[in-house]
Amino acid sequence: MDLPYLRTHPQHLPTFLTHQRIRETPVGGGNVCRASRLSLDDGASLFTKTWPSGRPPDHFFATEAAGLDWLRSAQAVPVPEVYAALDDLLALEWVDSGVATPAAAERLGRDLAAVHRAGADCFGAPWTGFIGPLGQDNTPSAGRWASWFAERRLQPYLQISADRGALSAGDVAVVERLLARIDEYGGEEPPARIHGDLWPGNVLWAADGRAWLVDPAAHGGHRETDLAQLALFGGVPHLDAVISAYDEVWPLQEGWRERVALHQLHLLLVHTAAFGERYRGAVRAAADTLRR
Incomplete structure (x- = not known):
């Protein structure tokens, strides 16, 4: 063959x-x-x-x-x-591995902005959703981002995490209070074309000197979600260069830094839902940051 x-x-x-x-x-x-x-x-x-x-x-x-x-x-x-x-x-x-360089990080920031700007018809996607081993509700929605994010990206994994005992009742109550006032965080935007599971392990620094994206949970979502996920679990190399280059191409909204923990909460809840209580501390830390 x-x-x-x-x-x-x-x-x-x-x-x-x-x-x-x-x-x-x-x-x-x-x-x-x-x-x-x-x-x-x-x-x-x-x-x-x-x-x-x-x-x-x-x-x-x-x-x-x-x-x-x-x-x-x-x-x-x-x-x-x-x-x-x-x-x-x-x-x-097949993509041969390389090393992460500042130049590759800057290129990633510019490239990611261009992907996001390609846009999406709605929040969600026309295909079935998965993130890691779990299903994800990709039912297309023309509604507002905040309510969609709370209902389709946070609440389902909060419920699974609670049912599996990965979060305490107190943890669940803190997150539920955040969901009830999610509109207060602002940042509403039209749907962007996002990777959806862009933790550092899903960025492949290749031998061609560029950063490739792999293992997506792609859908129409908020562009800040991808950027926030890049900072998880130690962050991608040269993260500041990625963000700076991105912001030059497509400036981020005021207050985006205060929303990082909100966007990270999705993937953190997926981890407690799929892998258990060892990620409980990260969920609680993000939720406590948002309570301040």
């Missing part, structure tokens, strides 16, 4: 793998899927993702493929090309 054949016959890829007709090497792929590097007969490499056991949720890989294609269509930030999106497997363009 070579790349031209794969482009026209993606459905045959599992058969070639089953019969060991393609060299497969396991690689690191995150907390949810099993990842491999495939070496094709023409020397091309692919990055593939499969569900670790059993079948993935319906539309799981199709959703990621749709998000990648949508971000890629903005023709701004580098995004891996999708070669095959099957029920049990996703095959993507």
Whole structure:
């Protein structure tokens, strides 16, 4: 199998793998899927993702493929090309790793602004939503951002976290009070074209000297969400350069710094919902910052 054949016959890829007709090497792929590097007969490499056991949720890989294609269509930030999106497997363009440099960070800021400016028809998306291993409500909404964010991005994962005992009753009460007054934080904007799960691990600093975006939960959302997520879990290298370059291309609204914790709360609640109470402190710290 070579790349031209794969482009026209993606459905045959599992058969070639089953019969060991393609060299497969396991690689690191995150907390949810099993990842491999495939070496094709023409020397091309692919990055593939499969569900670790059993079948993935319906539309799981199709959703990621749709998000990648949508971000890629903005023709701004580098995004891996999708070669095959099957029920049990996703095959993507292989990207060689490089190092994070200030120049690459500045380029990322400019590119990300261009992607966001490509816009979206509404909040949400026309495809099924997933973030990490969890479903995400992408039902298109023409309403205001604040109420949509509270109802579709915060409340569901707060409820799951509470049900699983990852947050205390006191934690839940603090977040619920924030949701009740979310309009006070301002920052209303039309929907931007966002990555949606842009923690530092989903930025691939590549050998070509640019930062690529991978593993999206893409949808129409608020552009500040992507920027806030870049600061999570230690932050991307040269974060100040990313933000500065972004702000030069598309200036951020007044008060955006005071809203960082609000936007981060989404992904932090996803972590308590999916991975448990070890992320409880981060959720509470964000909520307490917003209470001040």
